[in-house]
Amino acid sequence: MANVNPDLRKERENGTFSVEKLTNLLDGGKHVTDRRRHVERLALNEFSKGEDYNFMSRKERYISALHKTERALRCCKEYGLTKPDEVYWLWQLAFPHEASPIQLHGDMFLPTLTRQGTEEQVNKYLPLAEKYQIIGTYAQTEMGHGTFIRGLETTATYDPQTEEFILHSPTLTSLKWWPGGLGKTSNYAIVMALLYTNGKNYGMHPFMVQLRSHETHEPLPGITIGDIGPKFGFDTIDNGFVQFDHFRIPREDMLMKYSQVLKDGTYVKSTKLKKSSYGVMVLVRSMLIYYLAIQGLAPACTIAIRYSAVRRQSEQTKSQLEPQILDYQTQQYKLFPILASAYAVLFTGVKMKEIYYEVDNEIQQGHTERLPELHALSSGLKALTSSMASWCIERCRLACGGHGYSAASGFPKIYVAVTAACTYEGENTVMLLQCARYLIKTYQGASNGKKLSGSVSYLSDKVNSRSTITSEFSLKSLVDAFKHRAFRFQACGSDPEDSWNRNSVVLTKAAEAHCYYYMVSVFESVVEAVEDDAVKRVVGQLCQLFALFAIHENAGDFVQDGFISNDQMELVKWKELSLLSDIRRNAVLLVDAFDFHDEFIGSILGRFDGNVYANLFEWAKSSPLNKPEVQESYIKYLQPLLNPNKSKL
Numbered sequence: 001m002a003n004v005n006p007d008l009r010k011e012r013e014n015g016t017f018s019v020e021k022l023t024n025l026l027d028g029g030k031h032v033t034d035r036r037r038h039v040e041r042l043a044l045n046e047f048s049k050g051e052d053y054n055f056m057s058r059k060e061r062y063i064s065a066l067h068k069t070e071r072a073l074r075c076c077k078e079y080g081l082t083k084p085d086e087v088y089w090l091w092q093l094a095f096p097h098e099a100s101p102i103q104l105h106g107d108m109f110l111p112t113l114t115r116q117g118t119e120e121q122v123n124k125y126l127p128l129a130e131k132y133q134i135i136g137t138y139a140q141t142e143m144g145h146g147t148f149i150r151g152l153e154t155t156a157t158y159d160p161q162t163e164e165f166i167l168h169s170p171t172l173t174s175l176k177w178w179p180g181g182l183g184k185t186s187n188y189a190i191v192m193a194l195l196y197t198n199g200k201n202y203g204m205h206p207f208m209v210q211l212r213s214h215e216t217h218e219p220l221p222g223i224t225i226g227d228i229g230p231k232f233g234f235d236t237i238d239n240g241f242v243q244f245d246h247f248r249i250p251r252e253d254m255l256m257k258y259s260q261v262l263k264d265g266t267y268v269k270s271t272k273l274k275k276s277s278y279g280v281m282v283l284v285r286s287m288l289i290y291y292l293a294i295q296g297l298a299p300a301c302t303i304a305i306r307y308s309a310v311r312r313q314s315e316q317t318k319s320q321l322e323p324q325i326l327d328y329q330t331q332q333y334k335l336f337p338i339l340a341s342a343y344a345v346l347f348t349g350v351k352m353k354e355i356y357y358e359v360d361n362e363i364q365q366g367h368t369e370r371l372p373e374l375h376a377l378s379s380g381l382k383a384l385t386s387s388m389a390s391w392c393i394e395r396c397r398l399a400c401g402g403h404g405y406s407a408a409s410g411f412p413k414i415y416v417a418v419t420a421a422c423t424y425e426g427e428n429t430v431m432l433l434q435c436a437r438y439l440i441k442t443y444q445g446a447s448n449g450k451k452l453s454g455s456v457s458y459l460s461d462k463v464n465s466r467s468t469i470t471s472e473f474s475l476k477s478l479v480d481a482f483k484h485r486a487f488r489f490q491a492c493g494s495d496p497e498d499s500w501n502r503n504s505v506v507l508t509k510a511a512e513a514h515c516y517y518y519m520v521s522v523f524e525s526v527v528e529a530v531e532d533d534a535v536k537r538v539v540g541q542l543c544q545l546f547a548l549f550a551i552h553e554n555a556g557d558f559v560q561d562g563f564i565s566n567d568q569m570e571l572v573k574w575k576e577l578s579l580l581s582d583i584r585r586n587a588v589l590l591v592d593a594f595d596f597h598d599e600f601i602g603s604i605l606g607r608f609d610g611n612v613y614a615n616l617f618e619w620a621k622s623s624p625l626n627k628p629e630v631q632e633s634y635i636k637y638l639q640p641l642l643n644p645n646k647s648k649l
């Protein structure tokens, strides 16, 4: 590539492994890389030019996103992109660190319809939804309740006289609040409401509800609807509210795959699937982990590491060139564990998607045995990885000094999009407690001799009482360290005598320990499977650093029972720091392997060519505030201060 910053060029000439081979590994094979690049080229043709998001108002961002949505849908149709991965590759370049106002249509509305609807209901609504004559959202959260689903207040009362459900918002706190695309975009929603029939409350059930006229898009009578206003981020999505005033829908519009209301109002539960109406949340939590890596951790550390390779600052040796800040050990300590985390979360996300589809297929065949473990693992990992991503993106920003604070860095847009994942799809604390609840039950089962499998099999294993960590730092010895910590937490966190709340801080840590063990195990198995020696070595170093950083940061957990001795902990700290200099040589190549386009990263600091300063200046000059040279506000507000005599003339 012409005119690449010389420092970045040198970094790329000095690596020890094939970037292309690592990109293929991250994609899941060369054929996937080739296909992805093909789709991305199509997307760049359509979306690489356009107004700078940073200089738009919220309303402009929403309108621009609707326009891009129409263009993206047209592109997918024109290019015959139907596979979820292919559609995703195009959409992520259309909406870099943004979201389309119709995101919930695909992410939650359609999956809920196809998984909770009867064959007739799917046949009726799916064709319309696939042609976008219906654009739907998923309306569960209310102003007064998001976490505690059993506390939701919206009611759906069956009227056997008219064979209809009457949807109603009985209180102010029962207004549906937050659903994406609800404010101005969606004309339908799957509404989660308390089902009442024959005077009895049967709990939360899903209902297909038309919100707006097909002809005019006006809200239907009995519906008050709108946008909830500006948020921390997600400006392009009209998260909305809706209030139902005795709004009637036909009986046939309760999604009845798992339970039915007959014409006379009789309630029939036709499934042993526990919490069947909670299913779509497991889906999104399971999918989210991978996206936290490729939309959060990976772009953020790409920006920070490339910028740290071109940014020269301060003086290490008299009369020498100012060093690249990437050569400071403190900068490496800030960024390389994050780089390792990006790989760890990506590999875990790939694994989580595989497990989800396995269990989902089993459930479709009527086998629900693995659902509790899937719920627990997806809940815990969603919480751990979204918190990790949030923390890491902020740390990457801080590592880039003043320019890291500029919108030109790309960090603000990435951060506000990713940090929302700590809250949506289940607030993280509550998700960790759900994971812990499952771990306690399985630990008690193991203590009674039950043989466990899957991600909790270690709870029925014998665990070492002393670490086998040596100066070799084998990955197996590191995995064993996390296994021991997780086991110990489950053992001490499960005192049935203690009240749940008094134990809940420890329980959240037990859930995190379990998930960390799972992530290190997955990382180790990926490294073991790598065939190319050079790639295996560098990815193995990242796995070691991911583990050692966590051991060092949580040293107390590992030395408290003597599992890791003080001498071994000294070894851990030494190895962690020596890994920083080992990884230094390949750092830029390790982020290049993510193979992001500049248009996706959206950062002047993280450009592939490293030409930061010239492009930063051009970007600043293009800011609307710089036209005209003297703003009208000068005359009204500044001149009276600066030139009081002149302003009186």
Ligand SMILES: CC/C=C\C/C=C\C/C=C\C/C=C\C=C\C(=O)SCCNC(=O)CCNC(=O)[C@H](O)C(C)(C)COP(=O)(O)OP(=O)(O)OC[C@H]1O[C@@H](n2cnc3c(N)ncnc32)[C@H](O)[C@@H]1OP(=O)(O)O
Pocket: 104, 107, 138, 140, 141, 146, 147, 148, 149, 150, 180, 274, 275, 278, 279, 281, 282, 284, 288, 291, 292, 295, 296, 371, 372, 375, 417, 418, 421, 423, 424, 425, 426, 427, 430, 434, 437, 438, 441
């Ligand atoms: C970087 C990102 C890039 C791109 C983004 C990509 C996608 C983004 C997509 C969407 C984001 C935008 C929109 C967001 C949408 C939303 O937020 S939708 C609303 C989400 N809301 C929640 O998640 C609510 C969280 N609360 C709950 O899930 C529940 O209230 C609860 C905490 C689980 C408690 O439920 P409940 O009180 O009914 O249960 P308990 O009585 O406590 O019993 C628990 C038992 O039930 C089992 N259980 C719980 N949940 C499930 C489940 N989902 N599936 C299966 N089983 C479940 C649990 O295991 C207990 O079982 P037991 O121990 O055997 O009794």
Ligand SMILES: Cc1cc2nc3c(=O)[nH]c(=O)nc-3n(C[C@H](O)[C@H](O)[C@H](O)COP(=O)(O)OP(=O)(O)OC[C@H]3O[C@@H](n4cnc5c(N)ncnc54)[C@H](O)[C@@H]3O)c2cc1C
Pocket: 104, 137, 138, 139, 140, 141, 144, 145, 146, 147, 148, 177, 178, 179, 180, 234, 239, 420, 423, 424, 425, 426, 427, 428, 429, 430, 433
């Ligand atoms: C960007 C964004 C998009 C969203 N999109 C949608 C959507 O499309 N559809 C939809 O239905 N919802 C959506 N939501 C809502 C989201 O699902 C809820 O905000 C989320 O479930 C948290 O619930 P809450 O807001 O009631 O928080 P609360 O539950 O009130 O949490 C507040 C605090 O209370 C704590 N807390 C609550 N319960 C417990 C407990 N049992 N133990 C310990 N601590 C507890 C929490 O940990 C948290 O610290 C969205 C939210 C956001 C931010």
